[in-house]
Amino acid sequence: MSYLGNLKKTFKLKYCVNYIGIAAFLILMIILSSTGMLSRSFINLLPKIAYSIILAVSLNLVVGFLGELSLGHAGFMCVGAYLGCYLSLFLNTYIENTFVCFLVSMLAGGVFAAIFGFIIGLPALRLKGDYLAIVTLAFGEIVRNVFKNLPMFGGAMGLKTDSIKIKSSTLYIVSFILVLAVLFLIQNLIRSKHGRAITAIRDNEIAAKAMGVNVTFYKLFVFVIAAFFAGVAGVIYGHYYTPIIYTTFDYNYSIEILVMVVIGGIGSISGSIIAAALITYINFVLQNNLSGDLAAVRLLVYAVILIVVVIFNNAPALKPIKEKINVKAFSNKIFKKKASTITDDDVAWNRIESKINMDELLSVDVKPTDNTPDKPTKEDK
Amino acid sequence: MSILLDGLSLGAVYALIALGYTMVYGIAKMLNFAHGDVIMVGAYAIYSTLMLNTNPFIAIAVSIVVCTVTGIVIEKFAYKPLRGASPLAVLITAIGVSNLLQGIAQLIFGSTSRSFIIANFGTVKIFGSEISVGTILTLIVGAIIMVSLTLFVKKTRTGRAMLAVSEDSGAARLMGVNVDRIIMTTFAIGSALAAFASLFYIIRIPSTTPTLGAMPGIKAFTAAVIGGIGSIPGAMLGGILLGVIEQICKNNPHVEAYTTAIEFCLLIIILLVKPVGLLGKRRREKV
Numbered sequence A: 001m002s003y004l005g006n007l008k009k010t011f012k013l014k015y016c017v018n019y020i021g022i023a024a025f026l027i028l029m030i031i032l033s034s035t036g037m038l039s040r041s042f043i044n045l046l047p048k049i050a051y052s053i054i055l056a057v058s059l060n061l062v063v064g065f066l067g068e069l070s071l072g073h074a075g076f077m078c079v080g081a082y083l084g085c086y087l088s089l090f091l092n093t094y095i096e097n098t099f100v101c102f103l104v105s106m107l108a109g110g111v112f113a114a115i116f117g118f119i120i121g122l123p124a125l126r127l128k129g130d131y132l133a134i135v136t137l138a139f140g141e142i143v144r145n146v147f148k149n150l151p152m153f154g155g156a157m158g159l160k161t162d163s164i165k166i167k168s169s170t171l172y173i174v175s176f177i178l179v180l181a182v183l184f185l186i187q188n189l190i191r192s193k194h195g196r197a198i199t200a201i202r203d204n205e206i207a208a209k210a211m212g213v214n215v216t217f218y219k220l221f222v223f224v225i226a227a228f229f230a231g232v233a234g235v236i237y238g239h240y241y242t243p244i245i246y247t248t249f250d251y252n253y254s255i256e257i258l259v260m261v262v263i264g265g266i267g268s269i270s271g272s273i274i275a276a277a278l279i280t281y282i283n284f285v286l287q288n289n290l291s292g293d294l295a296a297v298r299l300l301v302y303a304v305i306l307i308v309v310v311i312f313n314n315a316p317a318l319k320p321i322k323e324k325i326n327v328k329a330f331s332n333k334i335f336k337k338k339a340s341t342i343t344d345d346d347v348a349w350n351r352i353e354s355k356i357n358m359d360e361l362l363s364v365d366v367k368p369t370d371n372t373p374d375k376p377t378k379e380d381k
Numbered sequence B: 001m002s003i004l005l006d007g008l009s010l011g012a013v014y015a016l017i018a019l020g021y022t023m024v025y026g027i028a029k030m031l032n033f034a035h036g037d038v039i040m041v042g043a044y045a046i047y048s049t050l051m052l053n054t055n056p057f058i059a060i061a062v063s064i065v066v067c068t069v070t071g072i073v074i075e076k077f078a079y080k081p082l083r084g085a086s087p088l089a090v091l092i093t094a095i096g097v098s099n100l101l102q103g104i105a106q107l108i109f110g111s112t113s114r115s116f117i118i119a120n121f122g123t124v125k126i127f128g129s130e131i132s133v134g135t136i137l138t139l140i141v142g143a144i145i146m147v148s149l150t151l152f153v154k155k156t157r158t159g160r161a162m163l164a165v166s167e168d169s170g171a172a173r174l175m176g177v178n179v180d181r182i183i184m185t186t187f188a189i190g191s192a193l194a195a196f197a198s199l200f201y202i203i204r205i206p207s208t209t210p211t212l213g214a215m216p217g218i219k220a221f222t223a224a225v226i227g228g229i230g231s232i233p234g235a236m237l238g239g240i241l242l243g244v245i246e247q248i249c250k251n252n253p254h255v256e257a258y259t260t261a262i263e264f265c266l267l268i269i270i271l272l273v274k275p276v277g278l279l280g281k282r283r284r285e286k287v
Helices: A001-011 A013-034 A040-066 A073-092 A100-128 A129-148 A168-190 A195-203 A203-208 A215-240 A249-263 A271-291 A292-314 A316-324 A327-334 A343-353 A359-365 B004-027 B033-051 B055-081 B089-107 B133-155 B157-167 B169-174 B181-203 B214-228 B232-250 B256-273
Strands: B121-124 B129-132
Touching: A001 B169, A013 A040, A013 A168, A013 A271, A040 A073, A040 A168, A040 A195, A040 A215, A040 A249, A040 A292, A040 B181, A073 A100, A073 A129, A073 A215, A073 A249, A100 A129, A100 A168, A129 B089, A129 B214, A129 B256, A168 A195, A168 A215, A195 A215, A203 A215, A215 B214, A249 A271, A249 A292, A249 B089, A292 A316, A292 B055, A292 B157, A316 A327, A327 B033, A359 B129, B004 B033, B004 B129, B004 B133, B004 B157, B004 B214, B004 B232, B033 B055, B033 B089, B033 B214, B055 B089, B055 B169, B055 B181, B089 B214, B121 B133, B129 B169, B133 B157, B133 B181, B133 B232, B157 B169, B157 B181, B169 B181, B169 B232, B214 B232, B214 B256, B232 B256
Parallel strands: none
Antiparallel strands: B121 B129
């Protein structure tokens, strides 16, 4: 019975929106592609959308729920892509089926990235905020620099993955199923006891510590999980694109993932999904239509959107304006809902007769009595 | 010997950029990610004025003015509305500004690198090794700027107001310091230093691209963090340390390819041993 209750909770409609959305999108794409309505280039884009969603959601776990800024997400992806695909290439010499290689190497790539996440999470225990951001940034650059110079991974030419490349038309179905799995894991994590501990650290680290939350463990934990999923995304990338080249995973790519998270709304999983899909699609359209130096327009537009969104959401001076055009309040007005009041608790509070009358307590005049020890009395003299 | 001097002059460039980072961090308590791109703006300013006029001194003056104005404008429009907001929001905005500057530069000048020569420097022989005059010039001017900056902060009224704001901005405001103006001044000084840094940088590598500022920006930032962010002598120490290490690594064929990795590993190790950097002050965490 309690198990059923748990299941009900897990699949509550509110939380299912993301699963339903992704599944509906996947089914729609399968139907459209089987009828031949989708262009080849669009199908080629689909795996990219899938791994962008994984990247954005896992970065949101660090930025939105743990409250630390990580600028090295592309670095974890780089580790996953290089090591996972190296393993996949190695396995492919024994096993014909590239698909089995893909699944095995995906797990392995995730684990490799998670190990790096652990290593980079260790300084994270001592550092916070800006310092941590710069360490993760440094980590991304170190990883790129090392992979560039290892001849084992093809050096500056990149790792060639032609033999294990999976066709986009099958890869996207697998990738979107993976997205569903990742979402399931992350959403359940956030709603669990551990998730509440993580958000407690974000809101007030000292208070969380005082309440007995193991801050060290959870920070490391979140870094490892986020790195794992970034590694998985990297392996998908490696089976989709050839060669794997170190220039892809630069600092700007980490920023692009961050832009997805920020535009989607920090701490909102649905927002990250939508923003990741939209930005990847817009990138694709712009890349086809803008050539040469006009590509800078893309950079410019993102920069402006990023600045405007952050200033609008955070500027203290803009708060009253923001409240006026709040979507939630607006929809409440339409459906004639009261602005969130906790009615049940209200009633419960009124029923309790307060034993202590605060007014009475406060209005007591404390008159100075005669025998205060500060004042020397006549007898002392 | 020449490696060491070269390293020192590169270190002076890093130190100049790192000073901009560290001053802004000390006073506004924010990381100005766009600082590296102000260097790029300075380099393009020098490039464009050299196209019109051949006198390099005018170009340098124009570059200083352009950088200072850029710094003030960035502060006014991007960072000022966010004063009092969470550090994460400010950091993300700074990243946005950095991308914005790169995008504008790419739109105006294109992504291909523009090479130009600001002035022809010869080489001199010191202790039997050839050293370019540009390197020595960088060292001398860098030293003068750093000494005068230290004097400015210690001796003048504005400088002491800066120290007060970095110590406790609330108390400084109560004492009659115009905090907003001090922050603006800091941005202006930091950006002017970035203009000098861009000058020395293009003396070393005489070409400019829209992403010119990104890598020295990140490295100088590393230098500032190594030295202890918020501390002016720390930024100088960190910058010079990083510059010397970079030159030594670059001239050693075994580790040449891993120069970047070594530098950033140094950062991580120093932060692990001393989380506030070499000369940084430890701040107690308050509830």
